Amino acid sequence: MSANAPRILIAAGGTGGHLIPALHVARAMREINPHCKILFLGSGRPLERKLIPEAGFELEVVELRAVKGMGGVGAMKFLLSLPASISKIKAILKDFKPSVILGMGGYVSFLPVTLARLRGIPAWIHEAEWHPGLANGVLATYASRISVVFPGAGLSKLKKALVTGHPVRSDLGDVAAQPVPGVISKILLIGGSQGAQALDSAMLKLAPFLKTRGIKLRHQCRSESRAALEEGYARAEFDAEISEFITDMKEAYAWCDLVISRAGASAIMEIEAINKPAILIPYPYAQAGHQLVNARYLQQQGKALIVEEGHGFEEELKQAISKLLVPSQYADIKVKESAKRTVRAAEVIAKGCFELASAAASRI
Missing domain, CATH: 3.40.50.2000 (Glycogen Phosphorylase B;)
Structure with missing residues (x-):
């Protein structure tokens, strides 16, 4: 050196x-x-x-x-x-x-x-x-x-x-250049480390619904949640791929048609870079409500729906997914361009x- x-x-x-x-x-x-x-x-x-x-x-x-x-x-x-x-x-x-x-x-x-x-x-x-x-x-x-x-x-x-x-990752822009299908069949859920239990619980309850719609799911979770998720998805006879940490985020983003995620800055910038539709669930206890502000940044571009935790959270999440399962609704959010951020x-x-x-x- x-x-x-x-x-x-x-x-x-x-x-x-x-x-x-x-x-x-x-x-x-x-x-x-x-x-x-x-x-x-x-x-x-x-x-x-x-x-x-x-x-x-x-x-x-x-x-x-x-x-x-x-x-x-x-x-x-x-x-x-x-x-x-x-x-x-x-x-x-x-x-x-x-x-x-x-x-x-x-x-x-x-x-x-x-x-x-x-x-x-x-x-x-x-x-x-x-x-x-x-x-x-x-x-x-x-x-x-x-x-x-x-x-x-x-x-x-x-x-x-x-x-x-x-x-x-500098190569996430490559994902944005790939064609996006006309309908949703693959969902990537990024649980994150904060308050992920609410997301885990909601997705387990929605497993029968996702199964009937032919959806494939990749679910990133905390290590302490993995066993319960595996048991819950098995009980619902829903074949979800569960991982504690996603090593190759580029591959995961390229695989999916829709991202469900918290709204930390890293998630927002990655979703913006790949230019794919998202459902954002802001962590409700984030300092100064910054995750909700982050989520609105993508919502205002027309690239994301926001579902906030609270009473009826699972039903609102189901409605958001259902909305994007309609080809015309998915097409409307899919064709909008994210900001050309470096x-x-x-x-x-x-x-x-x-x-x-x-x-x-x-x-x-």
């Missing part, structure tokens, strides 16, 4: 919504500059320990906790763990000597980015939602650059902000981080 190669510390994890986009950026960095050194800093959740090494990157684990929503016992544990966490992050910064730190939002990024800035290290943070969370709301005041997903989002008004879209967000953020590193090096 070149002695002048940039060294990038990426603070990301906690959930797939923060981690997977970070991996897209890391891959883009490696493609642009194969000599760069990349180190992930995470909280040690199983998803981090699995995906980061599988992608060929190193991971340092620090005990990091979400502050919001913790009770008295949680707050005490947080305070007791704080000195050790700060000490370890300082040691990582000293040993790794990052040229720049990339924070992907959430509690995992707050302490590392803050301590890096105190050492004079440039910081790029990424905000995926319309309104910043607690961590990015503070970090935005002293971050060097900020990337945001949506035009008009709260942080986009800052001079140091850049609207990039959200990092997704799928190069990962590349833009990667190049931006390298530019920060280069500018910092030139001042030494």
